[in-house]
Amino acid sequence: MAARRGNLAARTAAVRTTRAFFEAHDFAEVETPCLQVSPGLEPHLRAFATTLDEPFGQGRQALYLHTSPEFAMKKLLAGGVARLWQMARVFRNGERSPTHHPEFTMLEWYRAGASLDDLMRDTEELVRACARAAGVASLRRGAAMCDPFGPWRRLSVAEAFAEYAGLDVLATAPDPWSPDTALLAAEARRIGISVSGSDSWDDVVFKVMLERIEPHLGYGRPVFLHSYPLSMAALARPSPGDPRVAERFEAYACGVELANAFGELTDAAEQRRRFTADMDLKQALYGERYPVDEDFLAALEFGLPESAGIALGFDRLVMLLTDAANIEDVLWAPVAGG
Numbered sequence: 092m093a094a095r096r097g098n099l100a101a102r103t104a105a106v107r108t109t110r111a112f113f114e115a116h117d118f119a120e121v122e123t124p125c126l127q128v129s130p131g132l133e134p135h136l137r138a139f140a141t142t143l144d145e146p147f148g149q150g151r152q153a154l155y156l157h158t159s160p161e162f163a164m165k166k167l168l169a170g171g172v173a174r175l176w177q178m179a180r181v182f183r184n185g186e187r188s189p190t191h192h193p194e195f196t197m198l199e200w201y202r203a204g205a206s207l208d209d210l211m212r213d214t215e216e217l218v219r220a221c222a223r224a225a226g227v228a229s230l231r232r233g234a235a236m237c238d239p240f241g242p243w244r245r246l247s248v249a250e251a252f253a254e255y256a257g258l259d260v261l262a263t264a265p266d267p268w269s270p271d272t273a274l275l276a277a278e279a280r281r282i283g284i285s286v287s288g289s290d291s292w293d294d295v296v297f298k299v300m301l302e303r304i305e306p307h308l309g310y311g312r313p314v315f316l317h318s319y320p321l322s323m324a325a326l327a328r329p330s331p332g333d334p335r336v337a338e339r340f341e342a343y344a345c346g347v348e349l350a351n352a353f354g355e356l357t358d359a360a361e362q363r364r365r366f367t368a369d370m371d372l373k374q375a376l377y378g379e380r381y382p383v384d385e386d387f388l389a390a391l392e393f394g395l396p397e398s399a400g401i402a403l404g405f406d407r408l409v410m411l412l413t414d415a416a417n418i419e420d421v422l423w424a425p426v427a428g429g
Contacts (some may be wrong), residue, residue, distance in 0.1 A: 097327035098413040098421045103227040105409055108224040109178070109198065112217050118200060119225040125180060126406040129384035130155035131162070132366050132374040133325070137184040138381065145328060154180035155381065160199055161326070162387040165355070168201050168398060169390035176200035178405065181228055189417045190407060192346060193426050198408075201355075203401035207338055208312035210352045210401045211315050214342055215243055217403075218313070218349075222412060230313070235345035237312050244314040248336070249318060260320065267321035267335045293323060307345035316341045325365045327353035339350065342403075342413055352401035359391035 099294030130138035137154040157163070160179040164228065165259045167175055181197045195424040202209060222230070229236050244429040252260040264270035270292035279295050280284050286295055308314050318341035320400055321329055336353025356362055363383070370380040409421040 095422075098409065099183050099423060100413055101413050102409045102423075105221040105405075105412060106178070106222040107219065107406075108220050112220055113176045113200065115212075118176045119172055121164065121167055121172065121175045121177050123167070125156050125176065125182070126154045127163065128154065128155045128385070129162060129382050129387070130182075131158035131266055132369050132373075132381060133158070134369045134376065136339070137186075137377075139182050139184050143377060151342060153181055158183050159197060161400070161402070162384045163200055164199060165395060165400070166387060166390045167197075168203060168400075169393050169395045171307065173203040173396075174201070184308045184367070187428070190410070192406065192418050192422065193397065193416070195422075196406045197404040198403040201398055202357070203398045205356055205399040207340055207399055209248070209353060210399050211243070211340065211342075214350055214352075214401065214403070215313075216237070218344075218408065225412040227412055230344045231414040232345040232347060232411060233414070233416065236308055237344050239313055239344070240311055243342075245311055246314055246316055247318040248316060248320065251304050252299065255307050256299050258299070260299075261335050264292070264320055264335065266323065270320065270322055278310055296320070297324065305343070305346060305348075308347050309347065309349075311342040313342060313349075316343060325351065325369055326343065326362075328356045328358075330354075338399075347407055347411065348404075349411070350401055350403040350406055352399065353428075355395060355398045355400055357391060357395045357397065359388050362391055363388055382421040 125142065136158045138158055138321065141154055143154050159181055164175060171346055179197050179199060179201055180194060182194050184193060186193055222239055231237050249261050252258055263275035263278060272292040272295065275292055275295045276286045276290065279299055282396060284298055286298065308316060310414045318330060318336040319339040321335060321337050324339040327337040327339040330336045330338050340352050341348055342350040367385050374380045406418050406421055410418060413421060415421050
């Protein structure tokens with residue numbers, strides 16, 4: 092505890108600054124339940140399951156600890172809360188590494204009528220404010236450093252693949268919803284990346300990202316990696332400027348993925364189709380599937396406004412503010428184990 096005290100002081104300053112930032116920008120601070128019917132439907136995330144027992148034998152219900160407060164917050168957005176934010180405790184099973192923890196803090200905010208450009212500006216302003224509060228001029232992780240006070244780079248996924256891997260990733264997805272795995276696998280092998288016969292198109296993308304692209308992201312200055320291939324953005328709407336890509340970005344600093352943002356999908360039928368496809372993939376890979384949140388789809392039917400939302404790993408931000416080597420170095424009381 093004593094060794095973490097300086098990091099925890101910086102964390103406290105960042106929490107205070109974050110709350111002041113959203114209050115100044117007229118956001119409502121909300122609190123949604125950790126217990127949900129659906130924990131989140133990203134195929135590769137594992138949730139903690141539990142059972143809710145009603146008193147006096149009135150029934151039992153299977154529930155999950157949420158992997159993100161996204162569904163609940165979007166219900167509030169559909170209900171008329173135009174600007175909302177939350178510092179949420181979220182839970183992901185099977186995750187523990189220097190930048191992962193089974194229970195961690197996710198900072199999420201949503202804005203009706205906003206674009207990804209608006210969220211990029213929010214992110215820049217918030218990170219700068221937290222850096223000032225922590226008394227640092229740069230974000231650091233070991234030998235890596237970046238300056239959040241200068242211009243943040245904006246780089247599309249296609250540009251990143253061309254610059255760092257020397258391949259045209261969108262050319263391997265002539266049908267944006269059914270990318271050609273063989274085409275991309277051949278390109279990956281050409282540049283020396285090992286690909287197995289069981290890899291999907293997304294798997295190959297992730298391998299190229301991990302080996303050739305992420306090692307270059309967020310050094311010197313943070314970067315927004317934007318315009319993800321359409322098949323890689325389950326909760327994002329297609330880009331009106333390029334039907335091959337979706338309105339999604341991730342923010343990177345010092346090689347660490349800091350945030351993930353979407354221009355929100357508002358089509359309930361399309362969202363259901365994507366959820367079904369994701370759970371079919373989860374069933375095939377891991378032998379399980381999670382229920383769809385029907386209330387969330389009903390909220391989309393009711394009318395989710397044109398909006399944008401973002402999830403930022405708050406613990407990772409504090410790591411970069413304090414040059415902490417491990418996420419547990421910035422937590423008041425880490426989950427036992429490991």
